[in-house]
Amino acid sequence: MEQKAKTGGTPGKAPLGYRNVAALNAEGREVRTVAIDPDRAPLITWAFQAYATGDWTLRRLAVALEERSLTSRPTTRSPGRPLAINSVHKILRAPYYKGEVTYRGVQYPGRHQPLIDEATWARVQEVLDARATGERSREHPHYLKSSVFCGGCGSRLIVTMSKNRYGTVYPYFICLGRHSKGNGCTRKAVLISVVEELVEDAYRTIQLDPEARCQIEARLRAEIASTRAGIDAEVWDFTTQKERLLTERTRLLQAHYAGAVPLDLLKSEQDRIARQLGAIEERLSAANVAIDDVEANLQRALDYATNCYRGYLAAGPHVRRLFNQAFFEKIYVEDDDVRVALHEPFKTLTDPATPSYVREEATASYKPDVPPLTEVLSKNNKPSSWDEGLNETILVPPAGFEPAT
Numbered sequence: 001m002e003q004k005a006k007t008g009g010t011p012g013k014a015p016l017g018y019r020n021v022a023a024l025n026a027e028g029r030e031v032r033t034v035a036i037d038p039d040r041a042p043l044i045t046w047a048f049q050a051y052a053t054g055d056w057t058l059r060r061l062a063v064a065l066e067e068r069s070l071t072s073r074p075t076t077r078s079p080g081r082p083l084a085i086n087s088v089h090k091i092l093r094a095p096y097y098k099g100e101v102t103y104r105g106v107q108y109p110g111r112h113q114p115l116i117d118e119a120t121w122a123r124v125q126e127v128l129d130a131r132a133t134g135e136r137s138r139e140h141p142h143y144l145k146s147s148v149f150c151g152g153c154g155s156r157l158i159v160t161m162s163k164n165r166y167g168t169v170y171p172y173f174i175c176l177g178r179h180s181k182g183n184g185c186t187r188k189a190v191l192i193s194v195v196e197e198l199v200e201d202a203y204r205t206i207q208l209d210p211e212a213r214c215q216i217e218a219r220l221r222a223e224i225a226s227t228r229a230g231i232d233a234e235v236w237d238f239t240t241q242k243e244r245l246l247t248e249r250t251r252l253l254q255a256h257y258a259g260a261v262p263l264d265l266l267k268s269e270q271d272r273i274a275r276q277l278g279a280i281e282e283r284l285s286a287a288n289v290a291i292d293d294v295e296a297n298l299q300r301a302l303d304y305a306t307n308c309y310r311g312y313l314a315a316g317p318h319v320r321r322l323f324n325q326a327f328f329e330k331i332y333v334e335d336d337d338v339r340v341a342l343h344e345p346f347k348t349l350t351d352p353a354t355p356s357y358v359r360e361e362a363t364a365s366y367k368p369d370v371p372p373l374t375e376v377l378s379k380n381n382k383p384s385s386w387d388e389g390l391n392e393t394i395l396v397p398p399a400g401f402e403p404a405t
Contacts, residue, residue, distance in 0.1 A: 005103035006257070008111035010034045015096055016072065016083075017044035017115055034112045041115055043070040044097060048116045051092060052123040055318075062088045092124050095274075106263065107270050108253065119285065122278030142171075143321035144331070148195060150175040151334040153185040160189065173333065190333055198338040199324070199331060203309040206327060206342065213306050217298070224295055238284045242277065249273050 001011045014020050014034045021035045047065060050056050056064075062085050071080030072087070083091075091097070098121040099114030100107045148157040155177035162170045172189040176182075208216070252269055255261040261269075312323050324331065332339040341347075 002103055005101050005106075005108050006253075008101060008109055010096075010101060010110065010112060011103055014112075015094060016091065017041045017097065018112065036113055036115070040070060043068055044091065045115045047088065048092065048097065048120050048124055051127060052120050054127050058085045058088055089128070092128060095121070097121065104263075105267055106256070107274075109249075117281055117285075118274070118278045119282035122275060122282075142192065143317040144173075144192070144195060144199065144324065147321070147324040147328060148173060148199075148331045148333055148338075150177060150185060150187050151332040151339060152187040153177045153183050154332070155183065155185065157333060159192070162189075188335075195333055195338070198333070200309070200313060202331070202338055202340050203312045203323075203327075206340075207308045208302075208306050210306065213302055217302050220298055221295070224298070235284065238280050242280050242284070245273050245277050245280070 005011050010018075010020075017037055017040045018034050019037045021033060022030050023033045024030055043065060046068075047061060047070075050064070051058075051061055062083055065088065066082040071082055074080040095102055095107055096110065096112075097115045098118055099110050099112065101110040101112075102108075142159055144157075145159065146156070149155065150157060153175065155175050157173040158176050158179060160172050160174045160179070162172055164170070171192045173192055173195055174189040175185050175187045177185040178187060249270070252261060252266060252273075256263075256266045308323070308327070312320060315323060327340075327343060329341040329343055332341070
């Protein structure tokens with residue numbers, strides 16, 4: 001069994017998403033191998049991609065997989081059954097799905113076809129690790145939660161449901177400080193519908209004017225033009241690093257086979273190499289996006305940025321939540337108005353007291369706290385509009401706010 005794992009074979013039964021099948025080798029002999037299950041493999045891939053976004057809990061993911069008809073493999077004694085939460089967790093933790101075979105705690109490169117890439121698997125592990133103490137579904141979810149705060153004491157606003165004597169339920173935002181009686185705040189609860197309208201009106205004041213838009217577009221186009229020449233060098237550098245890590249992993253296994261590397265050191269080094277490979281794969285996938293697509297999406301993104309108010313009105317709850325996280329550090333709810341604290345560069349660009357030359361400098365010097373612009377703008381293939389905010393990654397994907405055709 002250990003020798004089979006060392007050569008990339010699968011010891012024991014193939015995991016869900018794969019099938020044990022018979023095949024003929026070069027000598028015409030029948031051998032047992034592993035093939036992709038065409039019915040279950042796409043659902044396993046979707047589960048990894050969905051959970052990597054951080055928007056899913058294991059419980060919701062298990063329910064969604066059941067709705068998509070993913071079941072365990074049926075046997076002669078029992079039919080296929082929906083996956084339990086612990087089964088979903090076990091799948092998300094299995095390195096087999098990224099192309100590695102594990103035997104006695106040691107990972108070996110497998111001969112089977114992986115269902116996910118290294119970067120997605122690494123992101124899923126980060127989400128699982130961050131939730132190691134447990135997951136909790138919100139009782140009253142709303143796209144403004146975590147963005148709105150009390151204008152009096154600065155505490156977070158939470159959702160509460162009030163019912164009148166006729167049984168009609170009214171949703172309110174109430175100050176957490178007042179609710180917990182922790183700071184003596186006396187700010188009254190506000191109807192959620194009122195806060196929604198106030199936030200919508202706030203977007204009128206933060207959209208880019210045509211002059212600022214032209215300045216931003218000119219400077220970003222100049223930076224993209226200068227970045228074109230560096231893309232090939234960046235890809236070459238990442239490819240070289242990837243090849244070096246793959247060679248290092250192979251030599252590490254060879255040293256372990258020869259008895260020069262103990263098992264515990266092998267495991268820790270494999271974990272380190274896996275983390276670095278995941279980061280490099282993510283950078284490579286970003287750098288490989290065509291620069292023409294980047295420039296086209298820049299044009300589309302700025303078109304939306306000049307009228308974010310209309311875009312916010314057209315967005316659904318999930319995208320509205322991302323809008324608010326992108327534009328605002330905090331939204332303070334007053335008695336009959338809202339006061340917003342903006343993220344950069346909007347804080348500078350929308351300030352009426354900012355001279356034009358300062359606006360130009362802010363636009364020129366503003367750099368998102370992420371890798372280079374090529375990688376930032378290349379993340380336009382993510383599923384939702386303004387998915388991570390103007391100050392962090394993309395603006396708008398190729399399809400914009402309309403459904404893709």
